Amino acid sequence: MFKDLREFIKKLEEERELIHIKGRLSPKFEIPGVIKYFVKERNSVLFFDNVEGYKIPVVANLLGTKRRLALAMGVKEKNLAEEYLSRRKKPIKPTLVKRGPVKENIISEKIDIIKAIPVLTHHEKDAGPYFTTGVVISKDTKTxxxxxxxxxxxxxxxHTLxxxxxxxxxxxxxxxxEKRGEPLEIAIVLxxxxxxxxxxxxxxxxxxxxFDIAGGLIGRSVSLVKCESVDLEVPANAEFVLEGRVLPGKREPEGPFGESSGHYFTFNNPVAEIEVITHRNEPIYHALMPFAGEEDILMDFCWQMEGKSLLLNSIPGLEDIVLKDMGLITVAQIKKQEESDGLKIIEQLFECGIPNKVIIAVDEDVDIYDDKDLWWAISTRFQPDRDVVIKKDMPGLSIDPSNIQTESDSSGAKVLVTMTSKIGIDATKPLKDYDRYKRLDVPELVKSRIRPIIERYLAVKTP
Ligand SMILES: Cc1cc2nc3c(=O)[nH]c(=O)nc-3n(C[C@H](O)[C@H](O)[C@H](O)COP(=O)(O)O)c2cc1C
Structure with a gap:
């Protein structure tokens, strides 16, 4: 398995998943534009060798497909979900090591983030350059x-963020x-x-x-090193780490920024000051273009897997779930025992912690991974006056512009509160009427006889 980004990039090159873009491109709009429009045509990893104004290359769209996540975990794509769920049950604690490549360079004076790192400016109206792959690590100082x-x-x-x-x-x-009037120490890992x-x-x-979960999924403990100026530990093999503090009680407009939801958002947000940057020799900057598809894996697939591992055993009758659009749309496959099970399970999913807004429940004979099948179930098995549940005033996803947002006062600092309503659509067959809803098919026996014939013809290459 891959101990760092570099080993993974090497594997992606071997697997012909990565394309080198050699032409000189600016980190302001040009590299983001290429990512957005290239990925639309062909979902490859892009490696920008020649970044205007920098000696540091940029890699993007790393986990844009399930195949690449499977490669990262060292499994076949078809076994990804099963293997994920099995490894998820076996966490492995991180190991603290004395040294790591991320300490090869330590900058603690005259910090200038934008000089040190080719941070991208992504969309037309963005307020400036943004980290979009910055993994923020912090600790509750008491616990x-x-x-x-x-x-x-x-x-x-x-040095201000x-x-x-x-x-x-x-x-x-x-x-x-903030309640204690103290700053929050953070490390931003890239x-x-x-x-x-x-x-x-x-x-x-x-x-x-x-890190325990990551260790389990990798099958090996993640190596961490202590930070220089804050009481935190970070991956020893990361490319960059920015150490600093979030200032207590301070809020300032942050944005506009074009978000994963495809809309711009400006928030009244905390401010952080960076005191130390550490980085590897010849570092690589990892970028992510919002709203260009990588979130399908990073949010939908990630939260779907977590939903499966937590909910399938705890909600009776729930057989499988699929998440779309940052979890806002959730499809639930259920096995009904009672007529009310569809709406009952939907109501439980409203509260499950995934930031959903529309939940569609379907039967076991519907392929929830196939949108056409899903629309078929909604068109033919759902009656609007009978099969809908609507809930108001639920916590919502902050980057859904249709939600209601307010700021509440908490310990002298404003906290963003996002509220949504939710709808559940029960597109399952009524139990008492199962025969009327029987799905068309040819006899089972015939299906097994014709399968090899179909497969033979599918294997024939057309000119
Ligand atoms: C591309 C991407 C961008 C994200 N940006 C934010 C963000 O700006 N603010 C936020 O609170 N969560 C954001 N999230 C979601 C968090 O990463 C996620 O909820 C995580 O579990 C938060 O963990 P933490 O509270 O331990 O930091 C983002 C997720 C992805 C995939």
Missing amino acids: GIRSMGIHRVQIKGP GIFLNMPPVATFLERA GLDPVSFFSSVILAPEGIDK
Whole structure:
């Protein structure tokens, strides 16, 4: 398995998953534009060798497909879900090591982030350059419990950042630190090994260490080193680490920034000051173009896998789930025992912690991975006056512009509150009428006889 980004890049080259773009391109709009429009045509990893104004290359769209996540975990794509769920049950704690390549260069004076790192400016109206792969690590100072997640980070000045710490547990750690009037120490890690990067997005409750999860998914303990100026540990093989503090009680406009949801958002957000940057020799900058498809793996697939591992055993009748569009749309496959099971399971999913807004329940004979099948179930098995449940005033996803957003006052600092309504569509067959809804097919016996014939013809290459 891959101990760092570089080993993974080598593997991607061997597998012909990565394309080198040799022409000189600016990190402002040009590289993002190429990522956006190239990926639309062909979902490859892109490696920009020649970045205008920098000697540092940029790699992007690393985990844009399930195949590449499977490569990162060393499994076949068809076994990815099964293997994920099995490894997820076997966490492996990180190991603290004395030294690591991330310490090869230590900058503690005259810090100028934008001079040191080719941070991209992504969309037309973005307020400036943003880290979009910055994995923010922090700890609750009282309990020592760690947080680790990707957060959007605006470069506001040579060592000043705007940072969106909206999701718990880090949002809770900041709130507690602010109540004490203390700053929150943070380390922003760029260029992790691919599985640790993926694991950072898991919606884990406070107390679950995502390095333990990453270790389990990799099958080997992640090596961590101590930071220079803050009491935190970071992956020893990362490309860059920025160490600093989120200032207590301070809020400033951060944005506009074109988000994963395809819309711009400006928030009144905390400010961080960076005191130390460490990086490897000849570092590589890992970029992510928002709204260009990589979130399908990093949010939808990640949260779907977590949903499966947590919910399939705890909600009776729930057989499988698929998440789309940052989890806002969730499809649930269910096995009904009672007529009310469809709506009952939907109501349980409303509260499950995934930031869903539309939930569609279907039967076991519907392929929830096939949109055409899903639309067929909705068109033919769902009655609007009978099969809908709507809930108001539920917590929503902050980057869904249709939600209602307010700011509440917490310990002298404003906290963003996002509320949504939710709809559940029960597109399952009524139990009492199963025969009427029987899906058309040819007899089973015939299916097994014709399969080899179909496969033979599928194998024939057409000119
Ligand atoms: C591309 C990407 C960008 C994200 N940006 C943010 C963000 O700006 N703010 C936020 O609170 N969560 C963001 N998230 C979600 C968090 O990474 C995720 O909820 C994580 O579990 C938070 O963990 P933490 O609270 O331990 O930091 C983002 C996720 C992805 C995949």
